[in-house]
Amino acid sequence: MDSSNLLVICAIAFVAVFVLLVILAVIMRAIIALFPQADSVEDAALYAAITAVAQANYPGTKITKIEEIQ
């Protein structure tokens, strides 16, 4: 391959990098689909803090759901 045109070598190399990383992306996407992140357990400390603040401001309130909006 030493005598090959460098232009050809570079073209092959660039395409190969692309193809390999695309393959990795597809495989990892499949793995992520197969092993999804379980719903995170509610942070107990966060729940306690929010409950305490809510109780202080609105006594008798019960927190039923905490939702984070990105």
Added chain:
Amino acid sequence: METLTELIQNSGLANLDWGNLVMFVIAGVLIYLAITKNYEPLLLIPIGFGTILANLPLAEMGAYDNGIIALIYKSGIKTELLPPIIFLGVGVLTDFRPLLGRPITFMLGAAAQLGIFVAALGAAYLLGFTYKEAAAIGIIGGADGPTSIFLASQLAPHLLGPIAVAAYSYMSLVPIIQPPIIRMFTSKKEREIDMPQARPVSKTAVILFPIVTGIIASLAIPSAAPLIGLLMFGNLLRECGVTERLRKTAGGALIDIVTLFLGLAVGATMAAEHFLTWQTIMILVLGAFAFAFSTAGGLVFAKIINLFLPGTKKINPCIGAAGVSAVPMAARVVQKFVSDQTNGRVNPLMPAMGPNVAGVIGSAVAAGIFLSLLT
């Protein structure tokens, strides 16, 4: 009297020439930049001091002499030992979750290797370097010091000093090089694209990633296995959660020890007769072009991807610039640029980390392909 004359004639002072003095100045600049500007100090200080040692006449402290540094060079760099061990530490220190949460950014990491090939072609066809030299110079565009050293030590060992210095110098100059290119290739509207948080990734997926990537990349490009294999091994140590001692050693003491030897040995390749050549100047120029084209490659490909994505899924093309693998500096540069441009409304640090870590894999693969095709 004769003995005294002989002693003087055998001193380094009597054998000092202008080339050594110029190299002392260059070493001083590297050390100055490391200390005052905080430019890659962990490497530029050992490289700078290695340069001083290599230019002490009769001291036998150069990488190509017969002293202690030559021993480190021959057993650590020529044997391909040290760069992969650096990659082991990099694997420990790298969090691949931003990449796994948004797998499309793998492609940005690939596109941002464009500069490697543009610089290699320029070196060969415009400046007359051999193919092996051109490939070793081109890899500067990968913005990855250990990869540059790894490839240069195999394909063009006589150019190792200038290539390493160019790679690390430009990596430290990313905050200066990239913003104008990002500005040139993106519109105000594109910079304001706010990307949602990537999907969370399970621990199982995070553990499977280094294993799967190590196997697939090494099967596809066996010559990339020393870099990719150890990078992924290091990442497995990080993520598996049961090898805390190994993780701490690989990401701490071991990478520090290897960095010391690597920097010193690379600096010691910069003896005046090897460094003060036109080739060095051409390598520095080509390195700058390589970085610019790599940055542009990532940006343009991000814009191309956006053509096929629905409005809500569009990516901020600026994160394409982070595909050069200077981790995490390139991602930080993108974050700062976009945040400044949008008055703090858009902060794409985590999205930019995806292509950033993909670039580490991309440049290692590119180096492996060059090794396969040119040796």
